Amino acid sequence: MDRDSFLTRVGRASLTSQLPDSVSLSVDLPELPPADLLVLFRSRSQTVSAVVHGPVTRHGVPRAVSGIATGHDASSFMAWDDLPAPGVPSALQAVGMDRVDHVVPSERRIEHNLGYRDVGVGVTGAEAALAESGSVVLAHGEGRPRMASLVPDVHIALVELDRLERTLAHWARKNPTLVTETTNLVLITGPSRTGDIEQQLNLGVHGPRHVHIVMIK
Amino acid sequence: MTQPVTFLGRAEALIGTHEADAVDSGARNFLDLRAKSVEELPALEDLRDRARAIRLHALRHLDRLLAHFADQMQAAGGHVHWAEDAADARQIAADILDRTQSRRVVKSKSMVSEEIELNAHLEALGLDVTETDLGEFIAQLAGDTPSHIIAPVLHMTREDIGRLFADKLGVPYTDDPFELNRIARAHLREVFLRADAGISGVNTAVADSGSIVLVTNEGNGRLITTAPRVHIALMGMERIVSRWEDAAVVLETLARSATGQRLSVYTNVITGPRREQDPDGPEEVHVIVVDNGRSRILAGETAEILACIRCGACLNACPVFRTAGGHAYGSVYSGPFGSIVTPGLHGMDPWWDLPFASTLCGACEEVCPVRIQIPKMLLQLRQQAASEGRLPGWLQAGIARYARITVDPSRWARAKKWASRLSGLISTGRWIRRMPGPARGWTSSRDLPRPAKESFNDWWRANRGS
Numbered sequence: 062m063d064r065d066s067f068l069t070r071v072g073r074a075s076l077t078s079q080l081p082d083s084v085s086l087s088v089d090l091p092e093l094p095p096a097d098l099l100v101l102f103r104s105r106s107q108t109v110s111a112v113v114h115g116p117v118t119r120h121g122v123p124r125a126v127s128g129i130a131t132g133h134d135a136s137s138f139m140a141w142d143d144l145p146a147p148g149v150p151s152a153l154q155a156v157g158m159d160r161v162d163h164v165v166p167s168e169r170r171i172e173h174n175l176g177y178r179d180v181g182v183g184v185t186g187a188e189a190a191l192a193e194s195g196s197v198v199l200a201h202g203e204g205r206p207r208m209a210s211l212v213p214d215v216h217i218a219l220v221e222l223d224r225l226e227r228t229l230a231h232w233a234r235k236n237p238t239l240v241t242e243t244t245n246l247v248l249i250t251g252p253s254r255t256g257d258i259e260q261q262l263n264l265g266v267h268g269p270r271h272v273h274i275v276m277i278k
Numbered sequence: 279m280t281q282p283v284t285f286l287g288r289a290e291a292l293i294g295t296h297e298a299d300a301v302d303s304g305a306r307n308f309l310d311l312r313a314k315s316v317e318e319l320p321a322l323e324d325l326r327d328r329a330r331a332i333r334l335h336a337l338r339h340l341d342r343l344l345a346h347f348a349d350q351m352q353a354a355g356g357h358v359h360w361a362e363d364a365a366d367a368r369q370i371a372a373d374i375l376d377r378t379q380s381r382r383v384v385k386s387k388s389m390v391s392e393e394i395e396l397n398a399h400l401e402a403l404g405l406d407v408t409e410t411d412l413g414e415f416i417a418q419l420a421g422d423t424p425s426h427i428i429a430p431v432l433h434m435t436r437e438d439i440g441r442l443f444a445d446k447l448g449v450p451y452t453d454d455p456f457e458l459n460r461i462a463r464a465h466l467r468e469v470f471l472r473a474d475a476g477i478s479g480v481n482t483a484v485a486d487s488g489s490i491v492l493v494t495n496e497g498n499g500r501l502i503t504t505a506p507r508v509h510i511a512l513m514g515m516e517r518i519v520s521r522w523e524d525a526a527v528v529l530e531t532l533a534r535s536a537t538g539q540r541l542s543v544y545t546n547v548i549t550g551p552r553r554e555q556d557p558d559g560p561e562e563v564h565v566i567v568v569d570n571g572r573s574r575i576l577a578g579e580t581a582e583i584l585a586c587i588r589c590g591a592c593l594n595a596c597p598v599f600r601t602a603g604g605h606a607y608g609s610v611y612s613g614p615f616g617s618i619v620t621p622g623l624h625g626m627d628p629w630w631d632l633p634f635a636s637t638l639c640g641a642c643e644e645v646c647p648v649r650i651q652i653p654k655m656l657l658q659l660r661q662q663a664a665s666e667g668r669l670p671g672w673l674q675a676g677i678a679r680y681a682r683i684t685v686d687p688s689r690w691a692r693a694k695k696w697a698s699r700l701s702g703l704i705s706t707g708r709w710i711r712r713m714p715g716p717a718r719g720w721t722s723s724r725d726l727p728r729p730a731k732e733s734f735n736d737w738w739r740a741n742r743g744s
Contacts, residue, residue: 062360062361062362062366062569063360064345064348064358064360067360067362067567067569068341068344068345068360069341070569070573071340071341071344071515071569071573071576072340072341073573073577074573074574074576074577075337075338075339075340075341075576075577076577077577077578078337078338078576078577078578078581079578079579079581079582080334080337080338080581080582081334081582081651083327083330083331083334083335092321092324093321105540109539109540109543163557163558164557164558165557165558165559167561170507171471171472174470174471174472174505175471175472177471178467178468178471191541193540194530194540194541195540196541201556201559202553202555202556203555203556203557204557205557206557206558207500207504207558207559208504208505208558211497211500211501211504212501228526228530229526229529229530229541230523230526230527230530232526233522233523233525233526234523237521237522237523238487240484240487240489240522240547240549241350241354241486241487241488241489241549243549244354244548244549244550244551244552244553244556244559245504245546245547245548245549245556245559246547246549247500247544247545247546247547248541248544248545248547249543249544250539250540250541250542250543250544250545251543252543253495253496253497253543253544254495254496254543255412255413255459255495255496256429256537257411257412257413257416257429257430257431258412258416258431258436258439258455258458258459259435259436259455260304260307260429260432261455261456263455263456263459265459265463266412266459266462266463266496266497266498267410267463267466267467267470267496267497267498267501268496268497268500268501268543268544269497
C-alpha cells in the first residue's frame with residue numbers, strides 16, 4: 062500500500078474514533094524525594110548485578126580497568142577510540158591482552174563478525190548514568206562500536222561523576238536532540254539477563270555476563 | 279487445526295494441567311515483582327496519568343505522527359513501508375530479503391511477526407529463520423507457540439527443555455537452567471554472527487526524531503540489529519509517541535509493569551542505518567508499518583485498546599488467564615487485552631467468545647499502566663456479540679427471560695419463591711453443586727450457595743415492618 066492511501070485511511074478512522082478524554086499532558090518532571098545521586102546509583106546498580114568502582118582520578122582509570130580485566134582472565138578486548146580517560150588500550154595491551162579491530166568492512170562482513178566470537182572485555186565511555194535505575198547511556202558513532210558493550214563477556218563503562226542524572230526522564234529533558242544526532246543510543250541496566258527457564262534468573266544469556274562501571278572524579 | 283474452536287473447549291483441555299499451574303505461578307511472580315516496583319514510586323499515579331495521556335494523544339493524531347516519523351526516519355537514511363494487511367507485510371519483508379540476498383535471518387521477539395505468521399512464510403520461501411529470544415528459541419525448537427507475551431515458555435519445565443536441547447541440538451541431557459542457558463548462548467552466538475538480516479518488532483517509535491525503540495533483557499534485540507547487514511522492523515501502526523521525552527515515560531512504565539524492573543536491561547534507540555563514520559551497525563534499516571485491522575479498531579468503540587503498551591500486567595492479574603493459561607485464547611494476543619485486540623483485528627468470527635472469557639472483576643484495569651478501561655470494552659463486545667445473534671439460543675432466551683423478570687417487582691418476588699423451593703430439591707446441604715439442564719455449565723467449575731428459605735424482604739416485613 063502506498064503511504065498516502067495508508068495515512069488517509071488512518072486519518073479517516075480517527076474521525077469516528079471513540080477515544081476517551083484524558084487529563085492534559087503534564088510538563089513537570091515527577092517529584093522525587095532528594096537523594097545523593099552517587100549513593101543511589103551504587104545501590105540501584107547493585108540490585109541489577111552491576112558493579113560500581115571508584116570514583117577514581119582520570120589518570121587512575123587505566124589501572125582500574127586493567128585490574129578488572131585481569132580479574133576476569135580476559136585475553137582480548139575492544140575499546141572505544143574516544144574514552145573519557147586516556148591510556149586504557151595501552152594499559153590492557155601491557156598486561157598481554159590483544160585489541161580486536163572494531164571497524165566492520167562493507168565486504169566480508171560475516172568473516173569480520175566471526176572475529177568477535179571470544180572477545181573478553183569491552184570498554185566504553187558513557188554519555189550519562191541514571192541513578193534511579195542504575196543505568197548507563199551509550200551514544201554510538203565515530204570510533205564508538207556498538208559491539209563493544211554487546212559481544213564481550215565483560216563490559217566496562219567509564220562515567221564522569223558530573224554526568225549522573227536522576228532518571229531517564231530527567232536526562233531526556235536535558236538532551237532532547239541527542240537521539241537525532243546519533244544513529245544508535247543504548248541504555249544499559251545491568252548485565253544481560255533472562256528468566257525464561259522456570260523463571261530462574263540467568264545472567265549473560267546473549268550480552269555480557271558482567272558489567273563494571275568506573276566512576277571518574 | 280485440531281485445536282478446539284471455542285475458548286471454553288481450549289480452556290477445559292488446559293485447566294488442571296501442569297501448563298496451567300506453571301502459568302499461574304509465573305503470573306503471580308510477575309505480579310509480586312510489579313507490586314514491589316510500584317511501591318517504591320511515590321509518583322506512580324502521576325506516571326500512569328502521563329503514560330495514558332501520551333498514548334491517547336498519539337492515537338488522536340496518529341496519521342500526522344506517522345507521517346512525521348516516516349519523514350524523519352527517511353531523512354536519517356532509513357526506509358519506511360506501509361502494509362495494509364498481513365499478506366502485504368509478509369510480501370514487503372520477503373522482497374527486502376530477496377533483494378538483499380539474505381538467506382539467514384535472525385529474529386528478536388515481535389508480536390506483529392507472529393500476528394502475520396511471518397516465520398512460516400519465510401521458511402516456505404527457503405529462508406533459514408531463527409528466533410533468538412531464549413523463550414522464543416525454545417518455543418520454535420519445540421514447534422510450540424508462546425503461552426505468555428513476556429515469558430513465552432512459562433508452560434515448559436526445565437526437564438522439557440533439557441530433553442528438547444538433547445534431541446534438537448545434539449547436546450548431552452541436562453536440566454540445570456544455568457547449563458541450558460550456556461548451551462543456548464553458544465549455539466545462538468554463531469547464528470547471530472553469521473546472519474544476513476535481522477527482524478525485530480518495535481516497542482515504540484518516536485515521531486520527532488524518526489527513531490524506533492526496542493527493549494530486550496537478553497541483548498538479542500541489539501545483536502540482531504547490529505551484526506547483520508540488513509535490519510527489518512515490524513511496527514504495529516499504533517506504536518508511536520510524539521517526543522523522546524514521552525518515550526522515556528512509556529519505557530519506565532513498561533519495564534515496571536512487565537517485570538518489576540526500573541528499566542529493561544537494554545533500551546535500544548535506532549535512528550536510521552549505520553552512517554559513514556560509524557564503525558558498525560546495519561547498512562540498511564527498513565520499518566514496515568502494519569495496519570492489518572488496526573484502523574478498523576481505531577474507527578470504533580474499542581479504539582482505546584490501541585493505547586496498550588504490551589506489558590502483560592493484565593494477563594498476570596486476570597484470574598481467568600491464570601486458571602486457563604495463554605494457549606486457551608487460541609490467539610497470539612491472550613488475556614484481557616487480547617480478548618479485545620483479537621476480535622478487533624481478525625473479526626468477531628470465530629473470536630466472539632473471547633470477551634466472555636472474563637469475570638469482569640476489574641483487576642486488569644487496576645494494574646494497567648495506561649488505565650485502559652478493559653472491562654467496559656469487554657462488555658461492549660459482549661453486547662455486540664449478542665446483538666449480532668452469536669450467543670447460543672438457550673443463553674439468549676434465558677437472558678431475555680431473566681431481564682423480563684428482574685424489571686417487574688411482582689415477577690421477581692414469585693421467581694425468588696420458586697428458586698428457593700426448587701433449590702431444596704437440587705442442593706446438597708447449603709450448596710448447589712450441580713444445576714440441571716443448560717445451567718449445568720455454570721456449576722461445572724463453581725458451587726452456588728443455596729438461597730435462604732425466607733428472603734430478607736419477607737423477614738423484614740414479618741419482624742420489623744409496620
